[in-house]
Amino acid sequence: MVSHIGPVTVMDSAPSKQYSDDVSLVMVLLDTNPFFWGGENTTTKVSFSNFLIHVISFLNSVLLLNQLNQVVVIATGYNSCDYIFDSSTSESLNVSSGNGKMPALCSKMLQKLEEFVIRDEQLSKENSPSGIVSSLLSGSLSLALCYIQKVLRSGRLHPNPRLRDAFFSVVVACLGIGCISFNFIEIELSHLTDINLQILCLQGSPDGPEQYVAVMNAIFSAQRSMVPIDSCIVGVQHSAFLQQASYITGGVYLKPPQLDGLFQYLSTVFATDLHSRSFLQLPKPVGVDFRASCFCHKSTIDMGYICSVCLSIFCKQHKKCSTCGSVFGQANPEVKLPTDRKRKAIDLNAAYN
């Protein structure tokens, strides 16, 4: 027991407020691409249902860590994407499951997921797949960012910014005079820290080069709103998109070598709140594939031509930029290519170091 000797004068602050800085909102993007999970060339060791069990356990553990934590699940399908679970809505919390065996989170989410997969399937009947069967990552990233913007703008988290400013000015004023106890400031500041926002992509299907521009835009917008994108690859190949996403936004990129213990990976690495990440050993990026897709044929290229006006990327030389309409002069490929290659090499070096 904490015993304190001497007359007690200063009263304690409110109960257990000191640890409130790990409140998180986790947006989970779930890859539900049927061509990945059910494809005949499946080399994954884990089935979709097993995968879901791990993910649901992970969601539960996030919700367990703090009662103010919130998880939102977005399904990334082949043709569409949609919100399938939001722990903040009242129906997901107060509903007691019918037979008492299936937990509320599970049943609600699975029901929505099933509806989503059926809808997604109907869409794919109209335009049958050809070539790479990637899922709509750009769409679900955008949905996640929209949700985050809604949260940020609703002012739910910053109920009274004026008051915060006013308080800061007082603290600063007091600091100037040096008549304030430092503990007090620390406690007060910790009240004002916001919720941690993060996006977690659970991706299995390969990247779709045609989504390059949209995905990159989403990544930069996440960077602007300072939302890290974590990625966990459950497929066979690495994902260049997500490597870049995690690298640029400061998230964690991980491709678990063994998928049987997916939950342990998820809980060890991705359930860490942003504040704790600064002093924990987390997986380091092993290298980032910075290759871009060209705007003309949507194929991934090592080297290409870049419009000097709008920075659009092309795999072949054009007379006119298809994005901004600038007319290119006669370029001398002998001069241009070596510099490009050099720059590429620097980029890759930077990534590997």
Added chain:
Amino acid sequence: MPQVKIIAKNFMDMVAALPALKLDKLYDNTFICEAVLRSLPPLAKKYVLQLLYIDEPVTAKSMEDWVLTDGVSKHRVAIDRLIQLRVFLEITDRKKETSYRVNPKFQGNLQNYIAHGGVLPRESMSSSITVRLPTAEELDSYALEQWESFLLQLISSGQAEKKTSFSPSMMTIFQKGLLSLREKEAPKLTESGFQFLLMDTNAQLWYIIREYIINSEVRGVDSADLISFLLELSFHATGQAYNMNTLNPTQRSAIKDLADLGLIKLQQGRKEDWFIPTKLATNLSVSLSDSSSRKQGFVVVETNFRLYAYSASKLHCEILRLFARVEYQLPNLIVGAITKESLYTAFENGITSEQASFKLFLVFETVYLQIISFLQQNAHPRVCDRAAPAVPENVTDQIRLWESDLNRVEATPANFYEEFPSKDVFEGACDYARDNGGLLWEDSKRMRLVVKAEIHTLMRDYLHRQK
């Protein structure tokens, strides 16, 4: 003689203070495990999650490898807390290597939570029996009203309109420390009482609940039972009705007390009774962020030191009276002014005669900041919308200046030593006092020195040894 008092900052400190046997018994309850986990520092939470499915003990050394060098102190805090709460059990093997494992009961309960998700402690009653439940707004205003009338009764026993069912002896326990009750004298607010009134509701609530738990043994109630019930209560859904029959007698008597505080609303049906937790109850154990509990503000402070409070509450009026001159009261408006005299009474109220004068300095800081933060936290929404600070700068500055008028001198209780037998003994004594951080003044010519009173016994022992 300094008084020894036990301070628990929050629920978990109380839980941690329980003997190991009782603590292990508490962990039979899933909700306690959940509440305990949520109260932990972020890093500790992460460790629990990481080791949740590991049945073997993990060595302390390998755990240290998880953190970077910057985080070592945080790591230690987390581990200490986990051991203190018996979430981690420390195992020392033959080679004297320490390893930790998660408390099996705790582990089992949390594994269950992760597999099945959170559940509610008891089924809420169906709406066919309860007919009409209060709306969220009604419940909030009920809770606020109960709480305010309780506070009013606490600070001035005569004024409250509604009497609570707390026995006078219980009220006296609550009042202990807040009021100085002396015979033949009107009760006066102590410094703690003054601070108490300016605190936000959660902090006040915790103070009362803490006293309630500490004194539970007197009423023949096991404090562990009470803690576990209160924690469990915080997992109920606000605004839902729960059957009273699901409670045991101890819990039922506790619920009646909590209803007086506004934590619970009791309702009676034709056959059954039920209780409805209010927001105060469900927020009891959680680490609240300020945003979730913020109330509508009501105070406007003008640059001319006039103060308008849009409130009909008697309690608000009493609180404002602590540091402002209330001039008139309209049905929904209290008009007052912050004056030098009113603030002086506030600063003086902050201290009682029996308190040692060296506390003065510390007290003044908090009183000044508390007044300002009270005004800011309760600022009227219209004021918050303006670009200017909620409390005009000239007012905050002036309050600070008035306050600093009062503490130009700092007093420290001290002892005076003279007539040393030799220069050596005198210098030895000076060094000894300096090493203990207690030397205030020395005069080497006439061999006299002044030392803080707190190390007087040390000094005496030292000087005896010199003889």
